[in-house]
Amino acid sequence: MNAPTAEDLRPREGEELVFDTNPVLNERVTHYCPGCHHGIAHRLVSEVLNELGVAPRTILVAAVGCATFTYDYFNVDSVEAPHGRACAVATGVRRARPEAVVFTYQGDGDMAAIGTGESIHAANRGERITAVFVNNTVYGMTGGQMAPTTLLGQKTTTTVQGRNMGNEGGPIRFCELLAQLDGVAYAARCALDTVKHVREAKRALRKAFEVQIDGLGFGFVEFLSGCPTNWHMDPIAANKRIAEVMIPAFPLGVFKDRSKGGEAKDA
Amino acid sequence: MSGTPERVLAKGNEALAFGAVDAGCVCYFGYPITPQNEVPEALSTLLPERGGRFVQAESEVGAINMLLGAGACGIPSMTSSSSCGISLMQEGISYMAGSHVPGVIVNMSRGGPGLGDIGPSQGDYFQATKGGGHGDHRNLVLAPSTAQECYDFMFKAFALAFKYANPVMVLGDAVIAQVKEPVRRTPPPGALSREELDALCSPWRIEGYGARPNGSPRLLKSVYLAEGALAARNELLMKKYQEMRKEASFETEAVEDAELVVVAFGSMARILRSTLRHLRAEGHKVGLLRPKTLYPFPDEAFRDLAPGRRFLVVEQNAGQMVEDVRLAVNGAAKVDWHGVMPCIFATAGDLARPVLLALKGA
Numbered sequence: 034m035n036a037p038t039a040e041d042l043r044p045r046e047g048e049e050l051v052f053d054t055n056p057v058l059n060e061r062v063t064h065y066c067p068g069c070h071h072g073i074a075h076r077l078v079s080e081v082l083n084e085l086g087v088a089p090r091t092i093l094v095a096a097v098g099c100a101t102f103t104y105d106y107f108n109v110d111s112v113e114a115p116h117g118r119a120c121a122v123a124t125g126v127r128r129a130r131p132e133a134v135v136f137t138y139q140g141d142g143d144m145a146a147i148g149t150g151e152s153i154h155a156a157n158r159g160e161r162i163t164a165v166f167v168n169n170t171v172y173g174m175t176g177g178q179m180a181p182t183t184l185l186g187q188k189t190t191t192t193v194q195g196r197n198m199g200n201e202g203g204p205i206r207f208c209e210l211l212a213q214l215d216g217v218a219y220a221a222r223c224a225l226d227t228v229k230h231v232r233e234a235k236r237a238l239r240k241a242f243e244v245q246i247d248g249l250g251f252g253f254v255e256f257l258s259g260c261p262t263n264w265h266m267d268p269i270a271a272n273k274r275i276a277e278v279m280i281p282a283f284p285l286g287v288f289k290d291r292s293k294g295g296e297a298k299d300a
Numbered sequence: 301m302s303g304t305p306e307r308v309l310a311k312g313n314e315a316l317a318f319g320a321v322d323a324g325c326v327c328y329f330g331y332p333i334t335p336q337n338e339v340p341e342a343l344s345t346l347l348p349e350r351g352g353r354f355v356q357a358e359s360e361v362g363a364i365n366m367l368l369g370a371g372a373c374g375i376p377s378m379t380s381s382s383s384c385g386i387s388l389m390q391e392g393i394s395y396m397a398g399s400h401v402p403g404v405i406v407n408m409s410r411g412g413p414g415l416g417d418i419g420p421s422q423g424d425y426f427q428a429t430k431g432g433g434h435g436d437h438r439n440l441v442l443a444p445s446t447a448q449e450c451y452d453f454m455f456k457a458f459a460l461a462f463k464y465a466n467p468v469m470v471l472g473d474a475v476i477a478q479v480k481e482p483v484r485r486t487p488p489p490g491a492l493s494r495e496e497l498d499a500l501c502s503p504w505r506i507e508g509y510g511a512r513p514n515g516s517p518r519l520l521k522s523v524y525l526a527e528g529a530l531a532a533r534n535e536l537l538m539k540k541y542q543e544m545r546k547e548a549s550f551e552t553e554a555v556e557d558a559e560l561v562v563v564a565f566g567s568m569a570r571i572l573r574s575t576l577r578h579l580r581a582e583g584h585k586v587g588l589l590r591p592k593t594l595y596p597f598p599d600e601a602f603r604d605l606a607p608g609r610r611f612l613v614v615e616q617n618a619g620q621m622v623e624d625v626r627l628a629v630n631g632a633a634k635v636d637w638h639g640v641m642p643c644i645f646a647t648a649g650d651l652a653r654p655v656l657l658a659l660k661g662a
Contacts, residue, residue, distance in 0.1 A: 089510025104519050110506040112372040113521035115395050118365035125369025128327050128353040133508050154358035
């Protein structure tokens with residue numbers, strides 16, 4: 034079966050258009066698995082860039098993992114970073130092009146394991162960039178190995194008995210870790226499991242871009258996301274896992290807000 | 301640093317920094333390491349004074365990836381480090397090569413392996429000229445021999461980086477880095493203006509699609525997963541490396557009637573120049589061939605000189621450039637080798653004996 038073309042996706046006669054594309058996200062069919070939340074995260078980023086009117090001067094720094102191919106879907110100029118180095122590459126882009134809007138889009142392994150150093154120091158320098166952090170507690174692209182955010186007891190292909198505090202340590206709460214840094218202007222954790230949470234996520238994402246545009250510092254938003262494939266669940270069960278298992282371990286909220294009109298909060 | 305604006309007394313490191321800003325460098329990213337610290341120290345003042353940006357990175361890994369980002373934007377940018385720091389940069393250098401991203405990387409190398417020593421060494425020849433990182437890639441490599449060349453070669457480095465959209469390494473050592481000598485601060489022939497550099501990168505740089513009339517997004521990347529895509533990409537790279545071959549450069553001294561041609565680069569060539577002039581005065585038929593580019597290697601110079609002569613390669617390592625000399629000569633002449641161990645300060649007198657031994661064919 035051929036992938037549907039953009040034309041196939043337009044409403045046919047008698048059909049009502051209730052949800053349209055936006056020009057920042059192209060109409061390619063993504064490579065993501067059914068039930069994966071990258072699609073929602075992409076949609077939110079594209080809506081925010083579109084509403085802020087900044088897409089023509091936006092530069093995406095793509096990471097490594099399932100998120101590598103983000104540049105196939107966003108209609109913005111892009112550069113690929115080595116695994117974990119997106120915040121360093123974004124620093125170079127930011128310093129080279131002060132007028133640009135710069136964002137990274139990174140998974141948990143990329144940002145909070147191999148790229149911890151680059152991420153923390155870019156945040157600490159207060160680089161005017163926005164980091165979109167997709168936390169699904171597992172390495173997706175490589176087939177389900179332990180991530181830095183894997184929950185205690187969670188079974189992965191490299192923790193077949195479940196993640197063990199004594200051997201692997203516990204999950205990293207990256208949002209709290211970054212929020213304490215003076216260079217961070219906005220840090221929030223949201224979830225993509227329900228309509229309510231998705232709406233909150235969009236508001237947080239918008240702020241994470243606004244603090245960059247307003248020159249206030251580093252903007253960070255963490256999305257608790259589902260990976261039905263590597264969790265070995267159907268999408269509905271995956272959403273349930275976010276609500277019942279992930280959110281208790283990764284509390285939702287705004288951990289830092291120095292945006293205009295925002296209330297400064299401690300981590 | 302002292303002197304007139306046009307002529308200054310500067311260490312090689314300081315000359316590199318002057319060369320960088322005079323050649324149009326806008327961004328510097330780097331992490332401190334001896335023996336190149338005068339480069340970031342000078343640029344931390346020189347760049348902001350000229351509207352440029354200086355970032356002290358959290359590591360060499362951070363620095364090279366910042367360079368990747370700035371280079372992708374088509375903004376003339378550089379980093380500098382020394383041996384062990386350059387090892388950490390190899391990942392980013394490979395990505396820059398794979399993504400056709402320009403950038404200038406200064407390596408004022410030190411002794412290794414491991415933490416080694418901070419003194420002079422040419423032990424990074426392989427790392428610099430054979431790609432260094434993973435995958436099939438090459439860096440253009442320039443080897444200055446004086447503080448003046450440190451200055452001049454920065455212009456050449458930026459011009460080549462933008463002409464080929466490729467990383468360029470300037471490879472010196474602790475002697476080149478720390479010796480202070482007069483430097484003329486005037487652009488050498490072939491220097492490109494900022495406008496010329498901009499014109500070279502305008503077809504591919506990322507800037508935000510709104511900056512272009514057609515408005516179609518651009519992407520710089522090194523990943524090619526579709527069947528045959530990487531093969532096609534690497535063929536493109538190989539074609540570029542073939543084109544680079546015309547950039548090979550070298551200088552010779554007293555080779556016309558020489559029976560023995562001594563081959564050396566960087567600080568060793570500087571010392572050997574004195575040795576050879578002294579031996580010439582005593583009537584020995586010896587000459588010098590100094591590659592100024594280590595990649596591309598000046599193969600043709602060796603082929604031209606091989607008939608009726610023999611070669612002696614002198615380098616401050618355990619035998620690296622000698623392999624390229626033997627490949628270039630391809631059996632057409634005898635090639636001897638003399639190595640100086642890292643962090644030993646050889647004098648012109650010390651090197652007379654190995655030259656005379658090679659001349660006699662011992």
